Amino acid sequence: MTETTTHTISAEQSRREQELTDRVLASFENTPDDRLKQLMQALTKHLHAFVREVRLTEAEWEKAIEFLTNVGHITDERRQEFILLSDVLGASMQTILVNNPADGDATEATVFGPFFLEDAPEIPLGGDIAGGAPGQPCWVEGTVTDTTGRPIPNARVEVWEADEDGFYDVQYGDDRVAGRAHLYSDEKGRYAFWGLTPTPYPIPHDGPVGAMLAATNRSPVRAAHLHFMVTAPALRTLVTHIFVEGDPQLEIGDSVFGVQDSLIKTFAPQPAGTPTPDGRDLGDQEWARTRFDIVLAPATA
Amino acid sequence: MTETTTHTISAEQSRREQELTDRVLASFENTPDDRLKQLMQALTKHLHAFVREVRLTEAEWEKAIEFLTNVGHITDERRQEFILLSDVLGASMQTILVNNPADGDATEATVFGPFFLEDAPEIPLGGDIAGGAPGQPCWVEGTVTDTTGRPIPNARVEVWEADEDGFYDVQYGDDRVAGRAHLYSDEKGRYAFWGLTPTPYPIPHDGPVGAMLAATNRSPVRAAHLHFMVTAPALRTLVTHIFVEGDPQLEIGDSVFGVQDSLIKTFAPQPAGTPTPDGRDLGDQEWARTRFDIVLAPATA
Numbered sequence: 279m280t281e282t283t284t285h286t287i288s289a290e291q292s293r294r295e296q297e298l299t300d301r302v303l304a305s306f307e308n309t310p311d312d313r314l315k316q317l318m319q320a321l322t323k324h325l326h327a328f329v330r331e332v333r334l335t336e337a338e339w340e341k342a343i344e345f346l347t348n349v350g351h352i353t354d355e356r357r358q359e360f361i362l363l364s365d366v367l368g369a370s371m372q373t374i375l376v377n378n379p380a381d382g383d384a385t386e387a388t389v390f391g392p393f394f395l396e397d398a399p400e401i402p403l404g405g406d407i408a409g410g411a412p413g414q415p416c417w418v419e420g421t422v423t424d425t426t427g428r429p430i431p432n433a434r435v436e437v438w439e440a441d442e443d444g445f446y447d448v449q450y451g452d453d454r455v456a457g458r459a460h461l462y463s464d465e466k467g468r469y470a471f472w473g474l475t476p477t478p479y480p481i482p483h484d485g486p487v488g489a490m491l492a493a494t495n496r497s498p499v500r501a502a503h504l505h506f507m508v509t510a511p512a513l514r515t516l517v518t519h520i521f522v523e524g525d526p527q528l529e530i531g532d533s534v535f536g537v538q539d540s541l542i543k544t545f546a547p548q549p550a551g552t553p554t555p556d557g558r559d560l561g562d563q564e565w566a567r568t569r570f571d572i573v574l575a576p577a578t579a
Numbered sequence: 580m581t582e583t584t585t586h587t588i589s590a591e592q593s594r595r596e597q598e599l600t601d602r603v604l605a606s607f608e609n610t611p612d613d614r615l616k617q618l619m620q621a622l623t624k625h626l627h628a629f630v631r632e633v634r635l636t637e638a639e640w641e642k643a644i645e646f647l648t649n650v651g652h653i654t655d656e657r658r659q660e661f662i663l664l665s666d667v668l669g670a671s672m673q674t675i676l677v678n679n680p681a682d683g684d685a686t687e688a689t690v691f692g693p694f695f696l697e698d699a700p701e702i703p704l705g706g707d708i709a710g711g712a713p714g715q716p717c718w719v720e721g722t723v724t725d726t727t728g729r730p731i732p733n734a735r736v737e738v739w740e741a742d743e744d745g746f747y748d749v750q751y752g753d754d755r756v757a758g759r760a761h762l763y764s765d766e767k768g769r770y771a772f773w774g775l776t777p778t779p780y781p782i783p784h785d786g787p788v789g790a791m792l793a794a795t796n797r798s799p800v801r802a803a804h805l806h807f808m809v810t811a812p813a814l815r816t817l818v819t820h821i822f823v824e825g826d827p828q829l830e831i832g833d834s835v836f837g838v839q840d841s842l843i844k845t846f847a848p849q850p851a852g853t854p855t856p857d858g859r860d861l862g863d864q865e866w867a868r869t870r871f872d873i874v875l876a877p878a879t880a
Contacts (some may be wrong), residue, residue, distance in 0.1 A: 280686075287680075288680070288681075290681060291680050291681060294676055294681065295673065295676050297679065298669055298672055298673055298676055298836060299669070299673070301669070301832075301836055302668065302669035302836060305795075305797055305832055305836075306797070308795070308796040308797075309794070309795040310796060311794070314794060314795065315795070316633060316793055317633055317635075317639065318791075320629055320632055320633045321629060321668070322668055322669065323630055324626070324632075324669055325625070325670050326630040326669065326670070326673050327625055328621055328622060329627040329670055329673045329674055329677060330673065330677060331621055331625075332617060332618055332621045333677050333678075334618075334674050334677060335678060336674060336675075336678055338618065339665070339670075339671070339674045343659070343661050343662055343665065346647075346650075346651070346661045347651065347659070347661055349647075349651060350647070350648065350651015350652060350654055350661070351651060351654075353648055353651055353652075354745055356642070357787075358648070358649070360644050360648055361644055361648045364640070364644065367603065367622070367623060367626055368599060368600070368602070368603035368606075368623065369626050369627070369630055369640075370640070371599055372596065372599055372600070372630045372631065373626050373630055373636075373637060373640045375592075375595055375596050375599055376596065376630060376631060376634050376635060376636075377634075377636060377637055379588075379589070379592045380589075380591060380592060380595065409798050453635065481789060482762055490619075493608075493612070493615060494607050494609070494610040494615065494616070494619055495609040495610055495611060496606055496607070496609075504721070519876075531602075531606055535599060535602055535603055535606075538681040567653050
């Protein structure tokens with residue numbers, strides 16, 4: 279984390295470099311939209327600071343242009359390599375943090391990811407989101423409350439996850455909807471559903487972002503997780519995951535930096551034959567159960 | 580250039596944001612190549628500082644992803660929108676400055692641009708680079724010396740420029756080679772050639788970069804210029820332009836920030852009939868003349 283190279287820059291050289299940065303900043307002075315002006319000037323300031331600090335060589339600049347070109351060319355309707363890039367640089371997670379300040383014991387947010395779909399099917403309380411996706415059944419239950427502890431009835435709980443092979447339904451290459459659903463909390467704010475015990479999987483890593491991870495000795499694997507998006511009137515929408523206690527990837531590091539300690543939950547293994555909470559007969563299958571109590575911040579926080 | 584919004588960030592919120600940045604920095608710790616590690620960590624530091632400083636909203640993040648996606652999709656073999664983006668943000672020129680520190684009275688460098696071609700034709704001293712490209716004839720002469728004043732014989736002088744309509748030959752859509760050539764200085768370091776008096780032209784601005792310039796009220800126009808690349812053994816290769824004194828775009832601002840005061844030259848208009856330096860008969864055409872004495876820094880500077 280320390281700089282490995284020290285350069286001696288003359289005062290005159292510094293002055294010339296700063297003069298250029300000032301000229302670029304000034305070029306944005308007539309931007310009609312104040313916020314856009316602020317964004318472009320801050321971008322200029324940090325971009326120039328980066329180039330100056332690392333003394334970027336012309337060959338490295340060319341390499342950066344080539345890298346971005348490759349990121350652009352692999353991106354299409356089904357693959358968003360710029361989002362992956364933002365994710366693995368932690369920029370997505372930093373944006374989430376900036377927009378979701380801590381508020382009492384409100385549940386922490388994390389990255390949205392590229393796999394959410396509108397219009398996932400509705401299931402009743404205790405229903406099954408799997409839709410045929412393979413994996414170990416997992417009973418998930420909890421409550422939705424606000425930061426004063428008041429239960430929130432009728433909160434909309436969207437859940438989505440990969441199957442045991444690490445694939446979301448949108449990656450199956452057909453039109454199946456699986457491993458995703460939405461349901462509503464009951465009059466006491468309670469919810470419950472059958473999902474799948476999450477397993478770790480790599481982000482797509484056959485492109486330029488994967489090459490960058492390989493060159494920096496980083497794992498492309500995401501810690502196992504189950505996605506939630508929870509909405510209720512007058513409360514801040516929560517986009518988050520829960521993670522699986524004991525998942526070795528939590529030690530190695532989640533490739534998109536989505537983990538917060540408060541979001542790591544015990545997924546308790548249940549031997550085959552253990553009675554299920556709703557009497558469902560799972561035959562000789564093992565299953566798991568976990569609890570996730572959700573606290574929503576006020577919308578105006 | 581001042582920030583337009585003030586945000587109050589709690590100490591706890593700051594701590595969480597910094598902790599995330601630290602986690603991303605740490606993820607690059609095992610990068611085998613020290614320079615790559617330095618680059619990725621510095622990039623992370625500045626990228627996160629930008630997101631935190633402007634309090635980037637999730638909608639703005641989405642807009643940025645969309646913008647980069649569009650830049651990627653318009654880029655192909657004939658069009659490099661990422662280079663344009665780097666150019667209009669002054670990142671290209673800052674990279675040039677960082678790599679070409681001032682050295683005595685060595686001629687200043689500027690941006691390379693996307694229009695250089697290898698294998699431009701060789702012309703003799705006093706030859707014509709136009710190759711049929713339309714424009715006002717312009718006699719360009721000068722010397723090549725090193726920073727001790729010693730003349731450099733046989734220096735290779737590459738020159739290239741747009742025609743009077745603002746187009747380079749590579750934009751004609753056929754295979755013509757025009758407005759470019761190379762020649763060698765004589766035994767006293769002197770060079771001379773016929774070129775075209777440069778005129779201002781816009782960078783390609785029908786894409787996302789053009790839209791950004793429009794949204795920020797910036798001109799896409801480059802100040803009129805003539806490109807040079809000068810190479811000689813044991814001396815630092817010089818990539819630069821000369822600009823035209825009195826060009827109104829010098830006041831408005833060059834869209835890629837390539838102008839240095841020392842590179843602005845008088846292009847003296849010559850009424851039709853004025854005798855030419857080499858006896859060339861230009862009939863009733865007006866012409867111009869300019870002088871550009873080139874000083875090369877030592878290669879090891």
